[in-house]
Amino acid sequence: MKQITAILIALFLGINSFGQKGSNKELKKDIDALFESYAHYNRFVGSVLISENNTIIYQQSFGYADIAGKKKNTKNSIFSIASLTKSLTAVGIMRLVEDGKLTLETPISIYFPDFMPNNSKDITIQHLLNNSSGIEANIGRTDESGNGLMPEDSPITLNELLEKFKDSKLKFEPGTGYEYNNFGYLLLADIIEKVSGQPYADYMEKAVFKPANMKNTAVATFKPNHQKAQPYLGLGMNEFQNFNSPFHPSWLQGAADINSTTLDLFKFMQALENGTLLKVASKNMLYNATQAMGVNNMLSGLGWVIDEKEGEKWIYNNGLLPGYASVMGSLPENNIKIIVLSNATSVNPVLEEFQGEVTFVPEITDKIISLFQGKRVENLPLPIKNKSITDFTNTYQLDDKHVLVLKKKEGTYSLETAGKEPWSVFTYTFSRDSNENDAYSKTALFFANAMSTQNFEGLSDYGNEQMKGFLGTQQGQDQLKGMWANFINHAGEFKAYNIYKIEGKEVKNIHIRFHFETVDVGMVLSVNAVHKIQGMFMDDAIKTSHVTTVALVPVAENKFFIDGHRNGGMQDLKITLSNKGLILTDGPINFPAGIINP
Structure with a gap:
């Protein structure tokens, strides 16, 4: 989301009562139906693991890890976990805090005396961890003033980055605001190296991966390589394309350069919970040393986000890179853990503008949580066989400026817009x-x-x-x-x-x-x-489309689904026919249209 800095964001979170699903069998069936519906429309490719009371209750994989090699994703597939890396880096820092080698209040001026010399003494380790440093220097994000750098495929050193950012300034006083910052985690990775005397990758292996028994997790490499889930673009479209220009991991060390499996991340969450990785007080600091994010009651912890879902605490982190999307979170009150890793995005989110969803992982995760809370969720409707034989063309009037023409020809349905000016059903x-x-x-x-x-x-x-x-x-x-x-x-x-x-x-x-x-x-x-x-x-809901003809997918008698992604990247729509006309449904809003030529 593009943020307007220094502006109060005011929203309200609705809280409803909820009840746990009565049967794990029923729950698994509902979760499977959810993933199958998204997989049908190419909106999910990857692996998922869900546990309850430390027992894995759902573990499935969808789509291909390697399309060319015809290798499907499995529970052993290794993905780039993108910004989930930050949660692991934060634990690495807290291990050093427990060892007495630094504190959360330690100023970064000790390690980077020449970087922002007028301000670095006021920026602490904690500020970097919970994104409250105020540093305008960033990687993978640029603000309205052009501050920040995009990662490249050639390697870079931290000293080279510090040189590029030598004129950086503060956007706000440290600890007084929130802005997501990848560069802060590059600084944290370098602090780990300086304090531990080890390369970041070696330290994380010894301090985090090995104690948690994460055998298929590594920094900047896939271990073993043959289990790598290749990154793809074209999520939600008819075909996937290889993403052939990955960033060099040196641009994202400590922020988004770890590769892992759903099972290894489950082991990480368990080891964090049971005291294998951190003492209770240190673990609690991850969720208590927070900075308000300015959206609802959301808080940025140390590598984690603390939120609520219908009144229930939801502690999570998510990640996004070209070709990879991820989420790892828990509902601690009911001891539920959810891990979703995907090896496809719709476009390269760093370089390309897109009106539709870049990934559906957050949307799917919200629906999983709703299922655990005993709510019904709406899956993507699966198509039915077309029973109608006769071709036809019907015209419908939405208002004096907007007309719809529904056609059936040679077994396929389409909807065209007409009227005084060109328009699209997606923007109506x-x-x-x-x-x-x-x-x-x-x-x-x-x-x-x-x-x-x-x-x-x-x-x-x-x-x-x-x-x-x-x-x-x-x-x-x-x-x-x-x-x-x-x-x-x-x-x-x-x-x-x-x-x-x-x-x-x-x-x-x-x-x-x-x-x-x-x-x-x-x-x-x-x-x-x-x-x-x-x-x-x-307003992220705003869409723009010049598409005037869309394909209709029959999903029930007299009901059709308009796949927004495959028709220009817009939101999904529905069409319901009757003898009197049709109803165009956009989210919760119904727009009736009377038939002109029955």
């Missing part, structure tokens, strides 16, 4: 104006006009006390100007804006859609009861 819900028009809307419209004209005079009057310090200052307005320039650079000429959704009661989240030449950008304002802006964030 975002293009419609919200019906609400009140003081909340007035605040949002003033902000939208200020952004689109870059005239911020009077905008601070629409902010609460905290936001006035951002909206009414040159620094804050410069940040908004930088964001807008970035939008123009990536999306082309600005066209228009509209409010498409307003949620909430006293505090409302107002969704604004800025229409540009090639891409639309969404922002959400959190507006309080006295109609003042109290926070803002990017």
Whole structure:
């Protein structure tokens, strides 16, 4: 998610009661159905392991580890675990803390006296671990001002990186904010080497992997290589493509360079829990030495994220690299562990913009948790055989500007859009104006006009006390100007804006859609009861598509599924037919359309 730094993010977490599934047999059946549905649409390739009370209750693999060699993924397949590496690095640091060789309060100036000399004495080991250092230097991420470097396929040393970042500054005072930072973990890996006197890989083998009996885990290499799950792009599409340009692991040492299996990560979580790796006090520090992330009640721990799922604590970490995605987490109150490793992403998330999901691992994980909490989840609908023989063309009217044409020809179904202007079914819900028009809307419209004209005079009057310090200052307005320039650079000429959704009661989240030449950008304002802006964030729900014809998958009688990924990377949609017309379903919203020529 792209973050707007120094801005309060205001959301609310709904908490519901839940009940545990009554039968492991039923639970396994539901989990299997979940994975089978995602695998059918090429939305999951990889391995999964789930345990309850330290007993593995589900362990399955899907898709290919090596398509060319026709080798399927197995429970022994080895994946790059990407940023799950950070959880292991944090344990490596805590082993040194337990040995009395450093403390969480140790300043990094001791190890890097020439790096940010005016600030490094105020940045501690803990700040690096929980992403609260404020360092603008980063790897794999660039901010709105262009700070940060993308990893390359040639090796690099930390000294070379420190030279490249010699002019780095602080974005905020250490310990006062949160921003995800890979470079901080490269510094931690180097600190491990300096303090232990061993290469990072050797130290992690002796201090973490071997004690936890992780026999197929290694830094920067696949051990053994023949069990490697090759990385692929094209997740959710019809075909996968090899990813042939991996980053050199030296760019990500300590942050995202470990390779492992689901079973080894399960052993790691067990060893952490049972005291093999750390004493109880040290283990608890991983989850208690936290920094607020600014989203709901989420906290950044030492290599872990502490969150809640429907009132139940969820401690996890996830990872993403081109061709690899991962999650490792636990519901400690019920002693449930979930590990999902995948060897495919839709695109290269570092270099390519994409409107759809880069990976479905987080979405699948949320559904697994819901199943454990006794809830029903919606799987992707599997296709049925087409019983209809006769070809036909029917036309449906959504409104005075939007018409749908449904066709069946030679056994396949398609849906085309028509009307006064070209449009896409994927963006219909975002293009419609919200019906609400009140003081909340007035605040949002003033902000939208200020952004689109870059005239911020009077905008601070629409902010609460905290936001006035951002909206009414040159620094804050410069940040908004930088964001807008970035939008123009990536999306082309600005066209228009509209409010498409307003949620909430006293505090409302107002969704604004800025229409540009090639891409639309969404922002959400959190507006309080006295109609003042109290926070803002990017609206990741916003999609942009110029697709006017989509394929329909029959999934039941008179019901069709529109696979968003295979039709341009958008959200999934549904079509339901009746004698009177059809219903276009986008998430929770139904749009009825009357038939014109039955």
